[in-house]
Amino acid sequence: MNIAQYIDHTLLRQDATNADVIVLCNEAISHSFASVCVNPCRVPIASKTLADSAVKVCTVTAFPLGATSTVAKLAETKWCLDNGADEIDTVINIGECKAGNWDYVEDELRKVAELVHSYKAILKVIFENCLLDESEIVQACKVSMKAAVDFVKTSTGFSTGGATQEDVKLMVETVAGTCRVKAAGGIRNYDDAVTMINLGADRIGTSGGVAIVAGEERVLGDY
Amino acid sequence: MNIAQYIDHTLLRQDATNADVIVLCNEAISHSFASVCVNPCRVPIASKTLADSAVKVCTVTAFPLGATSTVAKLAETKWCLDNGADEIDTVINIGECKAGNWDYVEDELRKVAELVHSYKAILKVIFENCLLDESEIVQACKVSMKAAVDFVKTSTGFSTGGATQEDVKLMVETVAGTCRVKAAGGIRNYDDAVTMINLGADRIGTSGGVAIVAGEERVLGDY
Numbered sequence: 544m545n546i547a548q549y550i551d552h553t554l555l556r557q558d559a560t561n562a563d564v565i566v567l568c569n570e571a572i573s574h575s576f577a578s579v580c581v582n583p584c585r586v587p588i589a590s591k592t593l594a595d596s597a598v599k600v601c602t603v604t605a606f607p608l609g610a611t612s613t614v615a616k617l618a619e620t621k622w623c624l625d626n627g628a629d630e631i632d633t634v635i636n637i638g639e640c641k642a643g644n645w646d647y648v649e650d651e652l653r654k655v656a657e658l659v660h661s662y663k664a665i666l667k668v669i670f671e672n673c674l675l676d677e678s679e680i681v682q683a684c685k686v687s688m689k690a691a692v693d694f695v696k697t698s699t700g701f702s703t704g705g706a707t708q709e710d711v712k713l714m715v716e717t718v719a720g721t722c723r724v725k726a727a728g729g730i731r732n733y734d735d736a737v738t739m740i741n742l743g744a745d746r747i748g749t750s751g752g753v754a755i756v757a758g759e760e761r762v763l764g765d766y
Numbered sequence: 767m768n769i770a771q772y773i774d775h776t777l778l779r780q781d782a783t784n785a786d787v788i789v790l791c792n793e794a795i796s797h798s799f800a801s802v803c804v805n806p807c808r809v810p811i812a813s814k815t816l817a818d819s820a821v822k823v824c825t826v827t828a829f830p831l832g833a834t835s836t837v838a839k840l841a842e843t844k845w846c847l848d849n850g851a852d853e854i855d856t857v858i859n860i861g862e863c864k865a866g867n868w869d870y871v872e873d874e875l876r877k878v879a880e881l882v883h884s885y886k887a888i889l890k891v892i893f894e895n896c897l898l899d900e901s902e903i904v905q906a907c908k909v910s911m912k913a914a915v916d917f918v919k920t921s922t923g924f925s926t927g928g929a930t931q932e933d934v935k936l937m938v939e940t941v942a943g944t945c946r947v948k949a950a951g952g953i954r955n956y957d958d959a960v961t962m963i964n965l966g967a968d969r970i971g972t973s974g975g976v977a978i979v980a981g982e983e984r985v986l987g988d989y
Contacts, residue, residue, distance in 0.1 A: 612842070
């Protein structure tokens, strides 16, 4: 497989500067990653740096807690889209998932999805699986499908756990091709990434993209 | 001292529900805390629950990373104010602090402060000191004063470190009464809280408010 095409090359540290993001973008161009994934305030510099490349600009909204108003999620997302974002990874309202208020969760996701799709951009919805039980992950997949999002995503990388094989398998089975799955959080090397892709993940969110492609080169070199 | 009046009774877990926030609010009423501090989506239930009390509704915006656009910070803050928030704790753009782009930081804070003050509400600015060096903390205090914010605040509680005695002392000395200081992050018992107040902190952000007042009762019982 050409693993680079699966990778959202990710830098979400809050102390990252525009200079750091330019380095990230140039790495993404050099390795032909799917996208760079940066915080909203770094979308303009990423968009400018990637203007002549095939690498997409991905950003995160309501990140990493997801615990803001729908109005705020829409406003933040719109600004990112207006400033060059091609892909939005937004965090679900986890408290409403825990409360079983699935109509709220679905309604919010539908509004964000409609906005994102009106820009012909892609929406990925982050669940933060480590805070959900299995039935909640299944239900979150179902409302995400009903809201017509493009991807469901395992984790922010900022909570108590990242992508697990069990959860990726469960998500892939539940969405059954209606949307795609992004695995993120704790994926640091080539073996981790290949495992997730073999389980059905279509995108890998990682800050270890350069190490992952180096790992692929080592493995391919063995043959 | 009456320690309860210093406490922002805090619940920022992303999986907290409205039911959890009602419990928090009732504890705050019972102990006469300064405020409850909740995520934006919990402002309406906090405002409703505290309507007949003196306890203020505090919330957090651009939290905990601070790495979103000024437009998004303003939209999120406005929604919170429209829905009953009395106090806004917003996170500074840490990447711009690291890049030395202090005009950007000051301009953003001024816009947020003007919005917050137009509602006669209070603005606290969170620095995330663990990511800043001493000169950056001093400079962040200076731009906060120029932007006319009401409080500078040590930490989100979501990064690699919380409030330290050294940092609180430095912030109190630098702002020199022009604004107040909130210590938050890792303050879990009565002794921690008293130490910060004796250093000049005017407000304590903690999820341990009930334990802190219980500690005060034990100490006062000694006399």
